[in-house]
Amino acid sequence: MREAIQRMRPMLGERSWTSIHNTNSLEGDSKSARADPPDLLRSCSRRIESPPSLPRHMANSIEPGSNAPNFELPNANGGSGQATVSMTDAIGDNGGVIMFTCNHCPYVVGSEPRIEQIAQKARENGMGFIGINSNDPVKYESDSWDNMVKRASKGMSYPYLHDEDQKVAVSYGAERTPEFYLVSSSGTVVYRGRMDDSPRDPSHVSTSDLSDAIDELLKGENISNSRTESIGCSVKWKM
Known part of the structure; x- marks a missing residue:
């Protein structure tokens, strides 16, 4: 199967959210977005943080087919x-979705209602859905365990x-x-990338990449667009 790889060009000038996020509220980054110049704000849903600095020991990326x-x-x-959840626990009879996420990123905050819709769609179709927070909680207190518990208590429907x-x-x-990984019931990644093309602003959404991939997986079809570029904040590494 030939994989259609959709590339999006990172935009320059991404602001550092470390200096403006509110560790006690999910609204910190949302408020900071309103401080952007109007022309940048209008295009914020198209902006991607600069390519992250990956750990030296980073393994080969898991791509569709792995x-x-x-x-x-x-x-x-x-x-x-449960109190602890494994990948095999998270995969239902028809597969599952693994999402790397966090508390403070405005791309996550802007996507939360749509993420819940995807999680519900997955469950209704015999699929699992989980979120994983890998951010360094020392540098980003808003992503600490205690703040994860607080965030989960505000209506989150899936394991965090x-x-x-x-x-x-x-x-x-x-x-x-x-960033999303769609996994088949046999444990094979069949899709990796974004949920849609406008995580911060639902009014600008023009694609439904993850939902389309779920539909094709449920039908037993090859995923027509198995790899897209994720749109969001870089994972905050400890190094």
Whole structure:
């Protein structure tokens, strides 16, 4: 199967969210977005942070056709799933979605209602859905375990796992938040990339890449666009 790789050009001038995010509220980055110049704000849904600096020990990225690495991580969402959740726990009869995410990134915050819709769609079709936070909680207190628990208590419907040592993010080659891996029931990654093309602003969405891939997987079809470029904040590494 030939993979259609959709590239998006990173935009220059991405602001550092470390200086403006509010560790006690998810609204910190949302408010900071309003501080952007109007011309930049209008295009914010198209902007991608500069390519992240990856750890020297980063494994080869897991691409469509690869087996999804297994893991077992603590779950910050006491209302959804067990205290610890593994990759095999997260895969339902028809597959599952693994999302690398966090609390503070404005691309995640802007996507939350749509993420919940995708999670519901997955469950309704016999698929699992989990979120994994791999960000360094020392540099980004808003992504600490306690703040993950607080975030999960505000209506999150899926397991929210803490990758404290970042080994899972490294094993998957995860680069940004949010970033999605669609996995078949046999544990093969069949799609990697974005949910859609405008994570921060739903009014500008023109694609439904992840949802389309789920539909094709459920129909037993080859994924027509199995690799897209994720749009979001870089994973915050400890190095």
